[in-house]
Amino acid sequence: MKRREFIRNAGGATAVLGAGASTAAAQEGTGTATGTATGTGTAGTGTGNATGTGNATGTGTGTGGGGGGGTVTVAVGPNGDYVYTPGTEEPLYITPGTTVQFVWESDNHNIVVDNQPDGAGWEGHPPIQNEGFTYSHTFDTLGTYEYHCVPHEALGMVGVIEVVESTPTPGGAGEQDLHEIGAPIQAHWVGSATILGIVLTVIFSFYVLKYGESPNTGTGRSR
Known part of the structure; x- marks a missing residue:
């Protein structure tokens, strides 16, 4: 082999090795870029976990809903009258798990329990309070709860709460439309x-x- 051909071949081999090294470097750079992208994804996951704070707020709202049966308000002494509304003129019907919120709308009233179902454990609110005060209790036991206001019991300030499986239709039975009582019009x-x-x-x-x-009777002519 001549010297000139040897130098030419050696130069071609060097070029090939250089191209291979460049390709490897490019591949190594790609790997680094991929690693950076993975790191970005991890940061994104961390941001998503922060959303868990919203779930904690939702749980708090559910807890604030009372015993699961909703909340009903009873006005204590509305307009200065010696009544619980509802409760005095007609019983308050609720289902188990309902929270009753008593709201004082005038002064010098309290809630003293007279009768309640066995095991209910309602203590009422004996201390006398004034307008603006609120007191809540969740009723879970079925039965009749009777209570009164000590300063105004003689004036008729008594109340009744009925805890029942299902509340009656407002207004009683009364006259109802056929569709309301489930009777088809055709029938x-x-x-x-x-x-x-x-x-x-x-x-x-x-x-x-x-x-x-009768066709067999009559005033026919006699012969």
Whole structure:
């Protein structure tokens, strides 16, 4: 091999080795970039975990809802009257787990328990309070709760709470629409028509029996 050809071949080999080294370097750079992207993803995950604070707020809101049966407000001495509204003029009907919030709307009232179901453990609120005071209790035991205001019991300031499985329809039974009581309109008219038909049949039969003339009777001419 001539010297000139040897130098040319050696230079080609060096170029090939240089290209290989550049490719390796490029690959190494790519790996570094990928590592950086992975680090960014980790930071993003950390930001997502911070959202957990919102879940804690939701749980707090649920706890504030009382015993799971909602909250009902009873006005204590509204407009200066010696009543609990509702409770005095008509019982307050609630389901188990309902929280009753008593709100004082005038001065010098309290809540003293007279009767309650066994094991209920309602203590009422014996200390006398004035307008603006509130007191809450969650009722879980089925039954009747009776209470009164000590300073105004003689004036009729007594109350009743009925804890029942399901609350009655407001306003009592009363007159209701057929759809409200679940009676189909078609069946209603069929029943009415049947009754009307029976009545007409009875009237017609009575008329025929009383005033009708038998075909075998009459004032035919005698021969």
